Amino acid sequence: MSAILKINGQEKTFEKGLPATLSELLDSLKIDAATVVAEIDGKIVEREDFAQTNLAEGQAIELIRFVGGG
Amino acid sequence: MTTLKIADREFTSRLFVGTGKFASNDIMARAIQASGTQMVTVALRRVDIENENDNMLAAIDRKKCQLLPNTSGARDADEAIRLSRLARAASGINWVKLEVTPDPYYLLPDGTETLKAAEALVKDGFIVLPYIHADPILAKKLQDVGCATVMPLASPIGSNQGMKTRASIEIIIEQATVPVVVDAGLGAPSHAAEAMEMGADAVLVNTAIATAADPIEMARAFKMAVEAGRIAYETGLAPKTTASASSPLTGFLRNEE
Numbered sequence: 466m467s468a469i470l471k472i473n474g475q476e477k478t479f480e481k482g483l484p485a486t487l488s489e490l491l492d493s494l495k496i497d498a499a500t501v502v503a504e505i506d507g508k509i510v511e512r513e514d515f516a517q518t519n520l521a522e523g524q525a526i527e528l529i530r531f532v533g534g535g
Numbered sequence: 536m537t538t539l540k541i542a543d544r545e546f547t548s549r550l551f552v553g554t555g556k557f558a559s560n561d562i563m564a565r566a567i568q569a570s571g572t573q574m575v576t577v578a579l580r581r582v583d584i585e586n587e588n589d590n591m592l593a594a595i596d597r598k599k600c601q602l603l604p605n606t607s608g609a610r611d612a613d614e615a616i617r618l619s620r621l622a623r624a625a626s627g628i629n630w631v632k633l634e635v636t637p638d639p640y641y642l643l644p645d646g647t648e649t650l651k652a653a654e655a656l657v658k659d660g661f662i663v664l665p666y667i668h669a670d671p672i673l674a675k676k677l678q679d680v681g682c683a684t685v686m687p688l689a690s691p692i693g694s695n696q697g698m699k700t701r702a703s704i705e706i707i708i709e710q711a712t713v714p715v716v717v718d719a720g721l722g723a724p725s726h727a728a729e730a731m732e733m734g735a736d737a738v739l740v741n742t743a744i745a746t747a748a749d750p751i752e753m754a755r756a757f758k759m760a761v762e763a764g765r766i767a768y769e770t771g772l773a774p775k776t777t778a779s780a781s782s783p784l785t786g787f788l789r790n791e792e
Contacts, residue, residue, distance in 0.1 A: 502625035528582040531625060534554060535553025535741030
């Protein structure tokens, strides 16, 4: 069953169903969890909670990282 | 040279370096090293989920350099507060360079929103270093709500125009009880030295180093200029006069009449 998440403002369809947790989502996107911070529906998820954070259809997820800046 | 104290931390270097616009992480790392800085600014942006993301933090030696996340991109207080909290979650650091710049062209800071965000962030336990126009009244208000420094701009961000706001920065320095960090627009080591000679506690430089033909050598030049300016300030400049001969006014190779 396909499911949708809104990631960084863009809808992404998961044909085989959602990744169970935020950690699994990051793995599927090949993103190193140690380098990002996440927000789900406007609420910050601490990095140590990524593995225990379950995902649900339709959530808005922001994945953010540090870049060079002045 | 005396050390710089901000909140509970002491810094022997008075040059803060921004990490934007470097051609590579390697050049950035070497410029940071050459600058001798102990504080570098970083920004937060969305991860690109389609492409591989570069981990610039890996290039920063966090034992030598404290990270100072900024809130660049924030257009109002709420966005700045959100970015500050994300930065804290991402880095474990509760320091923030607060910037609220709704104007996308000149990138000038919004003083009203900055003050609102500063107040909320201080209450939330942040060490707040606000980027502001060189406005002495606003600087005082930010100091009064508990900001750890004030960071007035010398001229618009990235403009390399130097100390265009000099007269107002002089007043801020005279009145401030928190460190004054001159930020934005310092395009040459001489600009940084000028700010330090005036009594600024530190300067923040990014574009002038990152976009120089040789960022590593330019970082070294800024380091020297900041130290020279600070030493001159601490020593006290000799007074200005109309004219005063440096060589003796006697014993000329002619007969006095």
